[in-house]
Amino acid sequence: MDEFDLIRRFFDRRLDAAGVAVGIGDDGAVLNPDAANQQVQVIDTLVEGVHFPEDTNPADIAYRAVAVNLSDIAAMGARPRWMTLALTMHDASEHWVEAFASGLFDAADTFGVALVGGDTTRGATLVVTVSITGEVERGTSLLRRGARPGDAIFVTGTLGDAAAGLSLLQRGEPDSELVQRFLRPTPRIDIGTALVAKASAAIDISDGLVGDLSKLLTASGVGGEIHLDKLPLSDALRQCAPAAQQIQWATCGGDDYELCFTADEDVVTDIDGITKIGRITAGRDLKCMLDGDVVEIDVSGYRHFQ
Amino acid sequence: MDEFDLIRRFFDRRLDAAGVAVGIGDDGAVLNPDAANQQVQVIDTLVEGVHFPEDTNPADIAYRAVAVNLSDIAAMGARPRWMTLALTMHDASEHWVEAFASGLFDAADTFGVALVGGDTTRGATLVVTVSITGEVERGTSLLRRGARPGDAIFVTGTLGDAAAGLSLLQRGEPDSELVQRFLRPTPRIDIGTALVAKASAAIDISDGLVGDLSKLLTASGVGGEIHLDKLPLSDALRQCAPAAQQIQWATCGGDDYELCFTADEDVVTDIDGITKIGRITAGRDLKCMLDGDVVEIDVSGYRHFQ
Numbered sequence: 079m080d081e082f083d084l085i086r087r088f089f090d091r092r093l094d095a096a097g098v099a100v101g102i103g104d105d106g107a108v109l110n111p112d113a114a115n116q117q118v119q120v121i122d123t124l125v126e127g128v129h130f131p132e133d134t135n136p137a138d139i140a141y142r143a144v145a146v147n148l149s150d151i152a153a154m155g156a157r158p159r160w161m162t163l164a165l166t167m168h169d170a171s172e173h174w175v176e177a178f179a180s181g182l183f184d185a186a187d188t189f190g191v192a193l194v195g196g197d198t199t200r201g202a203t204l205v206v207t208v209s210i211t212g213e214v215e216r217g218t219s220l221l222r223r224g225a226r227p228g229d230a231i232f233v234t235g236t237l238g239d240a241a242a243g244l245s246l247l248q249r250g251e252p253d254s255e256l257v258q259r260f261l262r263p264t265p266r267i268d269i270g271t272a273l274v275a276k277a278s279a280a281i282d283i284s285d286g287l288v289g290d291l292s293k294l295l296t297a298s299g300v301g302g303e304i305h306l307d308k309l310p311l312s313d314a315l316r317q318c319a320p321a322a323q324q325i326q327w328a329t330c331g332g333d334d335y336e337l338c339f340t341a342d343e344d345v346v347t348d349i350d351g352i353t354k355i356g357r358i359t360a361g362r363d364l365k366c367m368l369d370g371d372v373v374e375i376d377v378s379g380y381r382h383f384q
Numbered sequence: 385m386d387e388f389d390l391i392r393r394f395f396d397r398r399l400d401a402a403g404v405a406v407g408i409g410d411d412g413a414v415l416n417p418d419a420a421n422q423q424v425q426v427i428d429t430l431v432e433g434v435h436f437p438e439d440t441n442p443a444d445i446a447y448r449a450v451a452v453n454l455s456d457i458a459a460m461g462a463r464p465r466w467m468t469l470a471l472t473m474h475d476a477s478e479h480w481v482e483a484f485a486s487g488l489f490d491a492a493d494t495f496g497v498a499l500v501g502g503d504t505t506r507g508a509t510l511v512v513t514v515s516i517t518g519e520v521e522r523g524t525s526l527l528r529r530g531a532r533p534g535d536a537i538f539v540t541g542t543l544g545d546a547a548a549g550l551s552l553l554q555r556g557e558p559d560s561e562l563v564q565r566f567l568r569p570t571p572r573i574d575i576g577t578a579l580v581a582k583a584s585a586a587i588d589i590s591d592g593l594v595g596d597l598s599k600l601l602t603a604s605g606v607g608g609e610i611h612l613d614k615l616p617l618s619d620a621l622r623q624c625a626p627a628a629q630q631i632q633w634a635t636c637g638g639d640d641y642e643l644c645f646t647a648d649e650d651v652v653t654d655i656d657g658i659t660k661i662g663r664i665t666a667g668r669d670l671k672c673m674l675d676g677d678v679v680e681i682d683v684s685g686y687r688h689f690q
């Protein structure tokens with residue numbers, strides 16, 4: 079079965095998604111953007127052996143590739159609409175592609191994004207690139223800049239689970255809630271859209287809380303103070319490692335794909351699933367406090383080419 | 385220099401491009417689509433060792449990655465607006481990235497498309513994915529379906545040059561016009577937009593004329609007859625190989641990134657740079673004629689995973 083047949087068989091679903099005039103099968107997709115809105119465009123790549131272990135289930139790889147892109151859409155306060163896929167693969171067996179497509183559509187259907195085009199190529203390394211277009215009401219997207227001294231700092235969900243899950247996976251313990259948090263992160267689309275006109279700045283946590291919050295602070299030209307004893311940790315994380323390791327994963331582990339945002343705390347009281355962890359300051363530094371002391375965090379958040 | 389510094393230094397140009405509210409540097413780009421238009425979304429990947437030789441100049445790799453995507457935009461009759469880049473690389477030297485960025489912006493500036501976002505990752509194989517958003521007046525995009533019996537079949541430019549160029553490149557003869565045609569194809573944006581409301585169907589020639597025209601015929605539910613002695617061949621091609629090889633490259637060589645389209649021939653008389661090569665028929669087959677005889681073409685147009 080060649081490339082064209084594979085695409086037709088597993089990816090070319092009949093689309094009745096809103097705004098898709100022409101989907102897969104021409105030189106490009108033709109889309110009807112909503113005239114009242116702005117668009118948010120994101121692109122993100124996962125590389126085998128770099129972003130996920132080599133023996134990862136193809137359905138999980140695909141789900142994760144969609145989810146990490148949706149997390150960027152969420153961090154902008156946008157609603158996802160359309161996505162394209164560029165898939166470079168060495169194993170083009172029907173079995174592999176079928177499993178990959180099932181994971182892709184799992185994520186797409188769960189979060190309401192339509193696959194409208196793509197490109198499949200052969201290569202020695204498995205590389206999955208997803209690009210997603212979202213929409214947001216004009217002028218309302220959540221940016222990294224905008225945090226003001228006095229704003230509270232919040233995060234969604236729980237932190238550190240994905241790093242713990244990856245560690246379990248690498249030790250050959252694949253069946254746990256924490257591993258699922260690594261393989262199938264939950265993009266916080268609903269919280270992101272609920273934060274529009276409420277949050278002053280937002281970023282998604284892909285490289286680790288401390289690293290990503292630092293980017294938000296730099297973009298906003300402010301400092302921050304967070305309290306490590308306030309970080310939301312899951313029961314599963316608390317049970318799987320000593321306290322110091324929990325803190326390390328929660329601050330620097332990466333891969334959580336939760337949101338970190340700043341807001342006047344009075345305006346977000348109606349939003350569930352968020353935890354206040356600190357406050358924006360007038361300085362330029364990020365201070366991490368534990369039991370009243372400033373602690374140094376080893377920022378080993380994932381950065382390529384270091 | 386790490387990933388973030390590399391991006392900032394070489395890719396993050398100040399954008400004053402139309403319609404870009406937020407460019408590189410946030411979780412996503414924020415764009416202002418033109419409300420009267422539809423959008424065309426394309427994505428295409430080049431893999432080292434598959435789509436270009438391993439020692440190709442990074443500036444040429446980048447130029448080509450942008451050009452092949454623009455060719456899809458041209459085949460839809462759209463005008464390019466914004467692009468994102470996903471770059472997986474093993475060599476992240478400043479020198480390499482600087483050269484790559486220069487080729488990328490060469491192509492982007494020549495054809496008026498703005499880089500608005502991207503993702504750089506590390507990987508054992510160099511993989512370049514570009515995604516471009518174009519715009520077209522509502523309902524006017526050129527599709528593969530729509531060719532009608534009696535329409536003339538046209539191509540732009542000259543055919544076979546890129547395949548000849550690749551052959552020269554592989555034989556270690558890098559300095560020729562033909563090699564440039566492989567490394568830096570010319571997307572036919574101007575002709576594509578001029579064909580709106582004139583062409584009945586269009587496709588770009590990436591896999592070879594016979595293979596790509598066959599896709600257009602299938603999508604339109606028609607047949608076609610082309611005359612191989614009418615194929616536009618460059619002087620450089622004529623001088624570099626025997627006639628049979630010229631025909632093989634021109635029909636099946638791939639990588640030309642010219643357009644193949646169908647139209648009532650009376651309505652395209654004002655368009656330069658196109659050649660009529662045949663006619664749409666009521667059947668289902670593509671017949672290739674030479675000196676009054678039907679000839680069999682060995683369709684070795686590039687298809688992955690065969």
